[in-house]
Amino acid sequence: xxxxxxPATRHPRLPRSTVLLAxxxxxxxxxxxxxxxxxxxxxxxxxxPLTGLDHLAAMVAVGLWxxxxxxxxxxxxxxxxxxxMAVGGVLGVLGIPLPIPEAVIALSALVLGGAVxxxxxxxxxxxxxxxxxxxxxxxxxxxxxxxKSANPxxxxxxxxxxxxxxxxxxxxxxxLSRSPAGGRxxxxxxxxxxxxxxxxxxxxxxxxx
Amino acid sequence: xxxxxxxxxxxxxxxxxxxQSADAHIVASRLGDFYAGALHPLTDLQDxxxxxxxxxxxxxxxxxxxxxxxxxxxxxxxxxxxxGLSFGSTWIAPLTNAGxxxxxxxxxxxxxxxxxxxLLAIGLVLALMRxxxxxxxxxxATDRVLFGAGLALSGYAFITLITALALTFRGSDTAPSRxxxxxxxxxxxxxxxxxxxxxxxxxxxx
Numbered sequence: 001x002x003x004x005x006x007p008a009t010r011h012p013r014l015p016r017s018t019v020l021l022a023x024x025x026x027x028x029x030x031x032x033x034x035x036x037x038x039x040x041x042x043x044x045x046x047x048x049p050l051t052g053l054d055h056l057a058a059m060v061a062v063g064l065w066x067x068x069x070x071x072x073x074x075x076x077x078x079x080x081x082x083x084x085m086a087v088g089g090v091l092g093v094l095g096i097p098l099p100i101p102e103a104v105i106a107l108s109a110l111v112l113g114g115a116v117x118x119x120x121x122x123x124x125x126x127x128x129x130x131x132x133x134x135x136x137x138x139x140x141x142x143x144x145x146x147x148k149s150a151n152p153x154x155x156x157x158x159x160x161x162x163x164x165x166x167x168x169x170x171x172x173x174x175x176l177s178r179s180p181a182g183g184r185x186x187x188x189x190x191x192x193x194x195x196x197x198x199x200x201x202x203x204x205x206x207x208x209x
Numbered sequence: 210x211x212x213x214x215x216x217x218x219x220x221x222x223x224x225x226x227x228x229q230s231a232d233a234h235i236v237a238s239r240l241g242d243f244y245a246g247a248l249h250p251l252t253d254l255q256d257x258x259x260x261x262x263x264x265x266x267x268x269x270x271x272x273x274x275x276x277x278x279x280x281x282x283x284x285x286x287x288x289x290x291x292x293g294l295s296f297g298s299t300w301i302a303p304l305t306n307a308g309x310x311x312x313x314x315x316x317x318x319x320x321x322x323x324x325x326x327x328l329l330a331i332g333l334v335l336a337l338m339r340x341x342x343x344x345x346x347x348x349x350a351t352d353r354v355l356f357g358a359g360l361a362l363s364g365y366a367f368i369t370l371i372t373a374l375a376l377t378f379r380g381s382d383t384a385p386s387r388x389x390x391x392x393x394x395x396x397x398x399x400x401x402x403x404x405x406x407x408x409x410x411x412x413x414x415x
Contacts, residue, residue: 038254075389078396079318086403090410146411153254156407160400 041151045158048142049166054102054109054200055138057193059163061112062131063170064186068116068177073124077131078167082160084132085139089156092143101137103204108134109197116190119183138163242352246359249346251367255306256339260367262313262401263332267368268375269317269394274325275372278332282368283361285333289340290357298345301338303412309335310405317398320391336364 049055066077091098098104111130114120122130142159149155173189176182250256263282267275312331316323323331343360347353379390 075392079392079399082396082399082403083318083406086406089403089407093407093410094414143407143410146407147414151254152411153258153404153408156404156411157254157258160403160407164396164400 038151038154041149041154042158044145044149045142045155045160046162048145048155048159049138049162052105052141054106054197055141056166057196058105058109058112058134058138059166060170060173061109061116061190061193063167063172064116064174064190065112065120065127065131065170066167067171067174068119068186069121069124069127073127074171074174076124076128078164078171080128081131081135081167082164084135085142085163086160088136088139089143089146090139091136092140093146095144098137098140100204100208101140103201103208104134104137105141106197106200106204108137110194110201111197113190113193113195113197117187117194118190119187242355243359245346245351246343246356247363248359249343249356250339250360250363253342256343258401258404259306259309259313259335259339260364261371262310262317262398263335264368264371265375265394265397265401266313266317267328267332267372269320269379269391270322270325270328272376274323274328275376277325277329278372279365279369281329281332282336283365285336286340286343286364287357287361289337289342290344290360291340292337293341293344294347294353296341298341298343301342304409305338306342307405307409307412309338311402311409312405314398314400314402314405318395318402319398320395339364 049059062077062081066073088098112134115122115130142163146152146155146159174186177186250260260282263278267278313335340360347356375394379394
């Protein structure tokens with residue numbers, strides 16, 4: 001009798017799928033590169049506007065509304081918004097508080113999303129004022145994080161570039177509004193942003209003391 | 210044929226005996242200080258942001274107004290570098306750099322068509338400032354001439370490339386289909402001014 005033919009000792013075995021699931025369940029984030037120096041600052045600044053859903057939705061809504069309003073809003077918006085936002089950023093860096101900033105940011109998503117959904121055509125000055133006020137609050141939230149970052153300049157570069165790209169994204173999607181079907185799609189997107197803003201607003205107001 | 214093989218068999222060992230180490234990287238031959246000078250500003254975001262802003266401004270104003278910067282920036286860097294070596298490099302306040310970012314960014318964002326003399330004056334001040342700051346990268350064993358030459362050449366290459374890119378991207382003033390490109394350059398200016406504002410705020414706060 002050869003070894004191959006010998007009766008094998010049977011050990012109880014776990015199914016491979018169970019082992020795989022167990023490994024997946026205990027998985028943790030691997031920090032291969034610590035967020036330090038210029039790369040760390042750039043990464044944290046770039047990701048900051050992208051990881052907050054209310055920020056992200058409001059920035060895209062600004063681009064969508066600009067595209068709906070057409071000239072001059074569509075080209076003045078990407079030029080002036082970062083500057084106004086930076087004013088709020090400076091307030092945040094200097095530690096000057098603004099009233100209920102998180103709730104106002106959520107409100108911005110609600111209002112701007114609502115404006116897109118309703119195809120609201122305000123006079124340019126009024127639209128600029130609405131967007132400007134919200135820009136200060138968004139900038140404040142980002143600016144408050146700047147002193148804690150690995151590299152403040154890199155953080156500033158990352159966050160401004162990310163915000164600008166979000167506007168560009170909104171404006172690009174907004175160009176769909178030239179066709180009737182695209183226009184309805186944009187309005188639907190605006191409505192979704194408004195609902196999201198409403199959710200965040202209720203959550204923030206409920207958390208107020 | 211056999212004679213050729215004999216010659217080869219004789220020459221090959223001779224060449225092997227005479228072989229020396231190949232300095233593929235001339236860092237070992239002291240030219241490393243040149244590369245250190247050339248790379249020093251490119252590893253600092255302040256230099257990159259400010260030089261980019263200046264190049265974009267020069268490009269947005271057109272070739273005739275921006276051409277002078279190709280000489281002024283490297284010469285100003287050299288002058289500032291020497292000032293920094295003589296008087297130290299720590300007296301340039303971070304707020305000054307932030308202020309320069311805001312100035313360049315606002316000029317770009319507003320689309321102001323400043324004249325060539327004003328552009329050169331701004332370029333010279335910027336080059337002097339950054340030359341002084343970059344002098345801080347010189348160690349005791351660093352060859353100052355090579356470091357300074359590397360810095361100036363880096364400035365020359367950077368400003369020439371960015372200005373040329375901005376000029377090409379912007380296109381001619383008469384092409385209406387390219388209006389969005391000028392807006393894109395102005396939006397970049399707005400981003401630079403916004404960065405300057407926040408960094409200035411941070412400098413004030415700290």
